Amino acid sequence: MSSRRRLDTDSMAVSSSPADLSAALVLQPVAALDWLVILPVAWCISIGAILMMIRYKGMAQPLVAIFGLAVLVALDAGLLWHVAQSGPVTMVMGRWLPPFGIAFTVDLTGALFALTSAVVALVGAVAAIDDVNASGRRYGFYPFLLLLMAGVSGAFLTGDVFNLYVWFEVLLISSFGLLVLGAEREQIDGAVKYGFLNLVATTLFLLTTGYLYGIFGTLNMADIARKAPGLQSVAPLVTLTALYILAFSMKAAAFPVNFWLPASYHTPRIVVSALFAGLLTKVGIYALIRIGVMLFPAEREQLGLVLAIVAALTMLTGSLGALAQSDTRRLLGYLVISGIGAMLAGIAIGGPDAISGVIFYAVHSMLVMTALYLAAGLAARLGGGFSLGSAGGLYRNYLLFTALSLMLFFSVSGLPPFSGFWPKVMLVKAAINGDASWLAAILLLSGFLTMIATGRVFLLAYWRPVETQPAAAPQPLAFSALLPLLILTVLSILIGVLPETLLNLAQQAASTLAEPSAYLHSVFPAGGAP
């Protein structure tokens, strides 16, 4: 590059402000702690590659995967600590300054989601020791799990819209692999519906990103957040936001576009269902928060009523659907949808109070939905399958397991002292303060219906004595089989009893989203340039 020539911005919306090459590159070395921004993704991909190489070594795989995920939890915890100490952190690929280089920007929301998802994945990997047999390992359960986590972590940590699309696709293709593991009839059937509808959703996301690029000339989230207020009167931003909301609602399984979830989530191995219920739909919610709250808050407010109606219908169809199911896995699928509706309600209300409720609810939902699927799997193994018509007799033989399950049922219905209680309080309060009392009523109604549905599961599958009691003694329940469930339930109780830490984190995260100056400053330290 000759010194005579100068670089200019590539963006269409910005006036030319010449800068020389040194000004367009990051020249100082990255601070050691800032590497934490990219490490979770790089680590997951590396461990996933190693697992792919050793996928015929039966016993080594779970050990390597659990070690890898434990390190991932540590990395994400370190990242959360770092972000909580020093605000949003940015790292840019290829040393190009944003908006040219792809930025990974982590704020509290992303770090909190990433940490929770890593905990869920670690617990899932432990549960998979029992649940995934040798052929499942050979077909690559653990490599797919690590690559799924690469996609999930990348989606939570990236600061670039197109990059977010790429991570969506990474996690989607890994989830395909997990979903068809075993290739049974039901799985193939569910995977066809899951595959087509999710592919359409991500393609819609990409299509909208094309429009976004056409309007803004940039894909960096901070840059978009900076420019969006100035373009409100000249660009079709409400249309753009509506398209994003549709695309992400499809990923999150909101009401009119949720039919892929109950069609597929009950088909794979139970640990895969548990991971999907914990992780995948929450990525959609995270993207909705990022786009709707940080990038286009004014446009989201205009669409608030539509979102609120969608949220209400999602909650109601979810909990009513759960009432109608006799297969516990399908019932739980509807409970996932009902939870998504509660989070959408918070996004529809807007404002830091509601958004902190959404973030809290997402953390709770990741932990508890995973635990519920694991509990359903264990219940089916111990006492007579997934059907509520035939299951029973667990209370008599497995007291601790029954107690854990009951606590999880209370937690998902939003009863104290478990983790589901506080976010529901926050959301109801925000709804009443935000002049949407009807939404608060539906939140409570949906919690009530959830209680009936889960109460019936408890009554039939746990409490009911088995009529045709075989003479055989109950099969012993190993502690290792109970361990994943125990960890998640204890976490749920801890969050319920000592909510302050998470509450503070969620409130700070929501205020950073509502007033993203710290996020912008992290991406563009100079303030003005380019």
Added chain:
Amino acid sequence: MEPVFALLTGIFVAVAVYLLLSKSIIRMLLGVAILGNAVNLLLFTSGRILREVPPVIGAGLDVPAGATANPLPQALILTAIVISFSFFAFLLVLSWRAYRVLGTDNTDGMRVAEPDDVQPPPLGY
């Protein structure tokens, strides 16, 4: 040029949606392929096909003679092509497998995961 491309993209999307609404898996696959291409065209067009101002080079400096293109959409499209191709390949294999295992390529007939004749949960015991 842009209006022509916009119309073409619109036709592509319309064809893709029509095919995706079909009940036959093969038609849906064709719809997915066309939808992917429609989005690629849209990305290409939204980066503006020919630019008055060449990218990277500053205002008032030497510019190449002739028209220049915007490099960024090309990078995006390249990524999108790779991704949509791999998804298409996966769905193609999945559909073939579904046809072998389920014995139908009609989505109405695919009721294995969600059977019609499910009993409601018992009301008591």
